[in-house]
Amino acid sequence: xxxxxxSWTQMPKRHWRRFYRCFGIAWLxxxxxxxxxxGASKPWDEAEVVGDTAxxxxxxxxxxxxxxxxxxxxxxVTAALAPPTGTDAVLIEARLSAATPGSVAFSAHEAGSGxxxxxxxxxxxxxxxxxxxxxxxLSHAVDSLRLFAGVHDQRAAASLSGLRVTFLRRxxxxxxxMYGAIVKPAEPVQQSLTASSDxxxxxxxxxxxxxxxxGQTPDLIVRLVAFDGDVAxxxxxxxxxxxxxxxxSIPTGxxxxxxxxxxxLHATVQRGKTYLIEFACAGDSLAAGDRARPVLLWCGPxxxxxxxxxxxxxxxxxxxxxxxxxER
Amino acid sequence: MPDETHGRPTPRRRMxxxxxxxxxxVAASAPAEPADRPLRPEPAPIPFEQRQTPYxxxxxxxxxxxxxxxxxxxxxxxxxxxxxxxxxxWWQHETFGGDYWRGQYxxxxxxxxxxxxxxxFVDTAHELGIKPSFRLGSFRxxxxxxxxxxxxxxxxxxxxxxxxxxxxxxxxxxxYVIGDEENKVFTPTGYDGSARAYMxxxxxxxxxxxxxxxxDALISACAASSSPATDWQLDLIxxxxxxxxxxxxxxxxxxxxxxxxxxxxxxxxARRAWPQVKFFANGVGYAENxxxxxxxxxxxxxxxAMFTLWEMGWDNAPYYLYxxxxxxDTRQNFGIARFPDQNQPAAFSQAWxxxxxxxxxxYDRDRLTRPDFAIELEPADAVxxxxxxxxxxxxxxxxxxxxxxxxxxLLIYLAYRDLRYPxxxxxxxxxxSSDWGRPQQIPLREYQHRLDLPSRAEGxxxxxxxxxxxxxxxxxxxxxxDDAP
Numbered sequence: 109x110x111x112x113x114x115s116w117t118q119m120p121k122r123h124w125r126r127f128y129r130c131f132g133i134a135w136l137x138x139x140x141x142x143x144x145x146x147g148a149s150k151p152w153d154e155a156e157v158v159g160d161t162a163x164x165x166x167x168x169x170x171x172x173x174x175x176x177x178x179x180x181x182x183x184x185v186t187a188a189l190a191p192p193t194g195t196d197a198v199l200i201e202a203r204l205s206a207a208t209p210g211s212v213a214f215s216a217h218e219a220g221s222g223x224x225x226x227x228x229x230x231x232x233x234x235x236x237x238x239x240x241x242x243x244x245x246l247s248h249a250v251d252s253l254r255l256f257a258g259v260h261d262q263r264a265a266a267s268l269s270g271l272r273v274t275f276l277r278r279x280x281x282x283x284x285x286m287y288g289a290i291v292k293p294a295e296p297v298q299q300s301l302t303a304s305s306d307x308x309x310x311x312x313x314x315x316x317x318x319x320x321x322x323g324q325t326p327d328l329i330v331r332l333v334a335f336d337g338d339v340a341x342x343x344x345x346x347x348x349x350x351x352x353x354x355x356x357s358i359p360t361g362x363x364x365x366x367x368x369x370x371x372x373l374h375a376t377v378q379r380g381k382t383y384l385i386e387f388a389c390a391g392d393s394l395a396a397g398d399r400a401r402p403v404l405l406w407c408g409p410x411x412x413x414x415x416x417x418x419x420x421x422x423x424x425x426x427x428x429x430x431x432x433x434x435e436r
Numbered sequence: 437m438p439d440e441t442h443g444r445p446t447p448r449r450r451m452x453x454x455x456x457x458x459x460x461x462v463a464a465s466a467p468a469e470p471a472d473r474p475l476r477p478e479p480a481p482i483p484f485e486q487r488q489t490p491y492x493x494x495x496x497x498x499x500x501x502x503x504x505x506x507x508x509x510x511x512x513x514x515x516x517x518x519x520x521x522x523x524x525x526w527w528q529h530e531t532f533g534g535d536y537w538r539g540q541y542x543x544x545x546x547x548x549x550x551x552x553x554x555x556x557f558v559d560t561a562h563e564l565g566i567k568p569s570f571r572l573g574s575f576r577x578x579x580x581x582x583x584x585x586x587x588x589x590x591x592x593x594x595x596x597x598x599x600x601x602x603x604x605x606x607x608x609x610x611x612y613v614i615g616d617e618e619n620k621v622f623t624p625t626g627y628d629g630s631a632r633a634y635m636x637x638x639x640x641x642x643x644x645x646x647x648x649x650x651x652d653a654l655i656s657a658c659a660a661s662s663s664p665a666t667d668w669q670l671d672l673i674x675x676x677x678x679x680x681x682x683x684x685x686x687x688x689x690x691x692x693x694x695x696x697x698x699x700x701x702x703x704x705x706a707r708r709a710w711p712q713v714k715f716f717a718n719g720v721g722y723a724e725n726x727x728x729x730x731x732x733x734x735x736x737x738x739x740x741a742m743f744t745l746w747e748m749g750w751d752n753a754p755y756y757l758y759x760x761x762x763x764x765d766t767r768q769n770f771g772i773a774r775f776p777d778q779n780q781p782a783a784f785s786q787a788w789x790x791x792x793x794x795x796x797x798x799y800d801r802d803r804l805t806r807p808d809f810a811i812e813l814e815p816a817d818a819v820x821x822x823x824x825x826x827x828x829x830x831x832x833x834x835x836x837x838x839x840x841x842x843x844x845x846l847l848i849y850l851a852y853r854d855l856r857y858p859x860x861x862x863x864x865x866x867x868x869s870s871d872w873g874r875p876q877q878i879p880l881r882e883y884q885h886r887l888d889l890p891s892r893a894e895g896x897x898x899x900x901x902x903x904x905x906x907x908x909x910x911x912x913x914x915x916x917x918d919d920a921p
Contacts, residue, residue, distance in 0.1 A: 156822045181829060185821055210858065217827045224815055224861075227831040231857035247832045254821075260829050261817065261860070285691050286698060287662050361724070361768075367856055408698070409667060 148201075151255065152271035155184035164258060171203075171269025174211065174259050183258015188219035189273075190252055192436035197226070197245045197276040199310050199433065200255065201372055203269045204230060205237040211264030212257065214242050219252035229260070231359065231367050237267075238356045241370040243312055243433060245278065274374070276433035279304045284408025284429050285314070289417060291328065291403040296388035298343075298421075299428045300335050302414035303377040308332070308349070309435035310372045311385065313428060314406040317360040323401035325355040327393035332375050335384035339421040342384050349375035355393060358403060374435065384418070405429070475874050475915040479842040482800055484513060485565035490745055491795040492519030492569075492754035494719050498553040500544070505556050507782070508758075511773070513564045515788065516795025519610065520566050521718070521754040522557055525573040526597045527583050534585035536578075551604070558608050567610035569752070571718055572598060572642060574615040574658075580625035591637060595645040602649035611654035611752065613685055614642045616718050617661035619668045631671030634658070635680075639672075643680040656683035656752075659718035663687050664702035673709045683714035683751065689722045690741040694853050696748060703748065719756030720745060723787060725769045728760075735786035736907035737855050738772060739880060742794045743909060744853075746801060747837060755791065786881070790908065793883035797847065797911060804839040804847075809869040811838045811848055816862040816902045830861030834905045846872050846914040850905045860906035867898040871920035875900045878911040886913070 157164055159182040165173045176182060191198070200214040207230055216225040226244030234240070246253075257271055280301070289297045317325040331350040335342045351371060359367045377383060387405060394400055406429035407417055417426040493515070497508050512520055529550040531537065537546045545553070561568040578584040582594040602609070615638055621629040627637070634657075643655050657677055660668050663686035672684065684706060686692075692699055706713045723737035738755065745753040760771035772791065776782040813836060815828035837849045846867070852859040865875075870893065876886040889912065891900045903910060 158819050158821055158827070181817070181819055185819075185827055187823075213829070215827070215829060219825075222818065222821075222825060222827040224828055224830050224832045227829075227859070227861075229831075229857065229859065254825075254827060256819075256827055256829065261862075283695055284698060285689075286664070362726075 148272035148274055149270070151186040151189055151273055152184070152257070155186045155255075155257075155271075157183070158185045158256070159183055159258065167267070167269070169269055171267060172258075174264060174266045174268065176259050176262065176264050179261050179263050181258070181260050183213070183256050183260070186255045186273075188252045188254055191250070191275045194277045195246070195275040195436050196249060197243050197278055197433055198253075198255065199241060199243050199274040199276050199370065199372060200228070200257065201239065201241045201270070201272040201274075202257065203237050204234045204240050205267045207234040207266035208264055209233050210262055211259055211266040212240075212268060213260040214244060215256045215260070216244050216246060217254050217256065218250050219254050222254075225250065225253060230266075232357065234356055236356065238354050239270075240357065241310065241372045243276065243310055243370040243431070274309050274372075275436040276309045277305075277436055278431060279434050280412060280430060280432040282408070282411040282427055282430050283314070284411055284427070285406050286408035287406070287426060288404040289407045289419060289426070289428065290318075291387050291389060291405060293326065293389045293391060293394070293400050295420065296386050297405060297428075298339060298384050298386045298418040299430060300382055300384050300415040300418070301412070301430070301432060302382050303379055304432075305434040306377060306379050307435035308373050308375045308377055308383075308432065310370050310374075310433045312368050312370045312431040312433070313387075314368050315358060315403055316367065317355075317358050317401040317403050319361070319399075319401040322399060324394055324398040325358050325360055325401045326403070327355050327390035328353040328358070328403065329388045329390045330371050330373075330385065331388075332373055332377075332383050332385050335382045339384065339418055343386060348377060348383065349373040352390060360401065382414075473873065474918045476844045476918050478913065478915055479844050481796070482803075484516075484518070487518055487799045488802065489516070489518045489795065489799040490750045490753040491515075491517045491742060491791075491799075492521055492752060493517050493758045494754045494756045495520040495522045495557070495758065497758070498522055498550075498557055500549055500553050500556065502556060502560075505560050507776070509557075509560050509564050509566055511782070511784075512566060512758075515792050516799070517755075518565070518567055519569060519752055519754060520557075520561055521569045521571055521613070521752075522554070523573065524554065524570045524601065525577070526586075526594060527573070527578065530583075530586075530597065532583070532585045532587075536584040554601075554605075558605055562608060568608070569611045569613065569754075570601070570609055571613040572615060574618065574638070575625070575627075576622060580622060580627075591641045595641040598642050599645035599649045602646045602653065606650040607652055609650065609653050611656055611683070611716065612642075612646050613656045613658060613716060613718055614639050614681075615658040617687070618658045619660045619662075619665055631668050631675055635672065635675050635677070639677075640680055647680070654683060654714065655681040656685045656714070656716040657681055659685035659687040659716075661687070663692065664699050666698070666702045666705065669702060670705060670709060673706060673713070678710050678712070682712075683716040685716040685718060686720075687718050687722075687756075688720045688741070688745070688753075690737040690855060693741050693744040694855050696744055700748065714751040715749070716752040717745075717750065717754060720750075720753045721755045722768075722770050723772075725760065725771060725785065725787070729774065729783055729785045732786050732908065733855075733858065734772070735790035735880065736851075736858070736909070738787040739790035739794050739909050740851055740853060740855060740907070742791055743798060743849060743851075746794070746798050749801065760785075789882070790880045793878060793880045793911065794909070796883045797878060798839070798849075804841055807838050807840055807846060807869070809867070811836055812866040812868065813850075813905075814864040814866060816864045830863060830905075831859040834861065834863065844916045846916070848912040848914070849909055850903065850912070851909040852905060852907050855907055858907045860904060862902050863905055865900040865903050865912065867900070867914065868896065870896045870898070871916055872898060872914040873917055875912055875914050878913055880908055880911075
């Protein structure tokens with residue numbers, strides 16, 4: 109039976125203590141989040157323009173507009189950053205719009221020599237503002253690196269804003285292409301995994317939408333929940349992290365490409381504990397009568413000791429094509 | 437006379453400037469090799485008939501028309517494909533009075549004429565130096581029956597037909613592949629897709645029939661669905677496949693070959709269990725065509741897939757598919773050529789030429805050696821930063837592979853293997869040896885052509901600057917100096 113207090117003043121001390129504790133934790137989480145967000149975006153706020161400066165303009169919203177009428181290189185480069193020990197990848201997040209395929213490159217470089225360590229280009233056209241994320245595995249460890257965002261040797265147009273950076277360490281790498289798991293409306297796919305640190309920064313899967321021009325690609329809802337062995341019960345618990353993948357980020361047959369898709373999670377987890385990551389169609393992304401294109405997630409035979417793939421809530425002997433990156 | 441050119445160059449001046457520009461261009465791009473160091477000639481190609489290659493094509497074009505067959509197979513020879521794999525079906529040869537084929541096939545394609553089509557295929561292939569192979573039809577085409585009307589519906593009856601075919605072509609068929617994707621369940625008959633079921637109900641009877649009729653023909657298990665399907669393949673070997681066959685097979689999509697660790701893992705584990713195992717395929721590549729003859733993305737996928745299979749040591753890799761056409765199930769066009777018809781001549785796609793450049797350049801892998809010096813890459817695209825530094829922009833880690841042919845030709849293969857979306861970067865190629873000169877690019881579009889590349893020698897290094905590396909392989913050939921050891 110729940111207690112109801114006639115007024116705040118009559119609340120017992122122990123409840124006040126709990127209230128203060130919860131309020132404090134919430135406030136701390138908010139501050140941490142703000143600090144993290146500020147820390148993640150700060151290198152980009154202080155970045156300097158490089159290359160053919162005529163082709164890149166600062167916008168009022170702190171973003172950048174790129175318009176190169178001929179193949180050109182123009183962008184912004186950060187000052188030297190010192191990645192935490194153990195960093196072997198960088199997550200760069202941004203919002204892109206009015207972007208032709210390949211018009212925006214993110215790259216990481218040795219601070220001293222400028223040698224390239226990692227590189228990404230947007231594989232798909234993005235007309236509407238769309239969040240993009242790229243995990244750049246570093247070709248080798250460095251003490252100091254710089255990041256670039258902009259157009260590289262392309263005739264291109266794009267709008268770029270909200271740049272953020274997170275340093276990562278890869279904990280799981282299973283790049284299989286043997287089988288496919290299909291996500292359809294009301295038929296989600298789940299993969300269990302075991303946290304090897306206290307922050308999961310991002311996961312990378314390999315996917316494409318199947319089907320013909322008549323279908324619509326659905327948005328995907330990706331959520332991470334604590335997993336106790338019971339899929340249904342676990343999925344009813346509050347998610348540790350949840351994000352929505354725009355259909356615009358999912359390649360179809362018409363694009364002629366498959367795509368690695370980096371999914372930022374920034375989830376606080378418990379080291380050693382098992383979690384379930386679910387990929388489900390977002391029903392509200394399809395209009396009534398739309399035929400949803402199935403989304404194929406590549407997978408393969410058991411290649412990941414600490415997890416397995418679930419279809420229709422039933423375990424399989426498969427694992428997703430999956431990379432897991434811890435936040436540093 | 438008033439100047440009406442308004443300062444613009446007159447045609448004569450333009451011509452003059454053009455000549456000066458061309459001369460300057462030629463001077464700038466001329467290979468920087470010392471005049472007193474003659475180069476050895478590029479080794480002559482190994483004659484087509486003597487080449488050992490995995491290159492081939494799935495061949496759906498059995499025909500009684502001699503000129504069409506000669507055109508099809510002649511084009512494959514021109515491509516550099518030393519293998520052609522035809523799919524053969526009992527029910528197309530012997531009808532047992534059934535009319536199941538009506539509406540599907542013209543009357544003059546079914547029955548005894550079928551053997552004449554096979555004869556023409558085999559004879560013409562041999563005449564052109566191409567090794568023909570057969571893939572045997574399965575029980576899946578007729579809902580679990582080996583033949584739609586043959587009463588016994590037994591593997592023994594089918595094996596008897598297989599034996600007759602093997603006898604007819606004794607010594608002339610390079611290999612037989614038994615079925616396709618038989619690791620899939622077939623519910624109507626209760627076939628469970630296990631390695632044991634495949635061995636017992638299909639492979640062993642068919643292989644025995646072939647071996648008895650043509651002991652020299654090689655035999656391969658079917659290509660597995662969801663290749664490399666490693667566990668299933670290893671099950672076959674454990675169940676005694678080496679007693680009946682010579683090879684395992686895969687259907688390999690180009691994506692499998694971008695990062696071919698799963699395919700390499702299969703090869704390593706299969707070789708540990710069966711050292712003599714060969715690696716065949718029913719179909720490889722499956723690069724979808726979206727832009728007709730000018731699809732450069734497809735060209736990159738085909739070229740990289742075929743090179744990677746050659747480099748990994750596959751014994752047979754028939755590309756799927758030859759002709760522009762749409763598959764019945766997935767509605768995809770994997771073709772790389774437009775066949776001639778009454779309205780238009782044949783035309784070949786970028787992918788065709790790219791395949792040709794690979795097949796005509798990289799063959800006889802066992803006769804090539806690896807260079808005993810390093811080939812290194814330095815990014816060529818430097819962007820200054822306001823603080824006086826620079827960043828070098830290029831997608832990281834392009835794939836580099838190099839071979840020496842007959843001691844006199846150095847071949848360098850460069851590509852971004854990530855075919856999921858196109859990447860490109862400019863790199864300086866550094867050859868850490870002073871024994872090689874005259875770098876030239878072999879264009880994917882024209883493998884017989886050579887494009888001179890500028891270069892400079894720095895001590896014991898040869899630097900070939902500003903080479904574009906992309907998803908389309910860049911192939912560079914160099915020749916050895918005559919005075920090199």
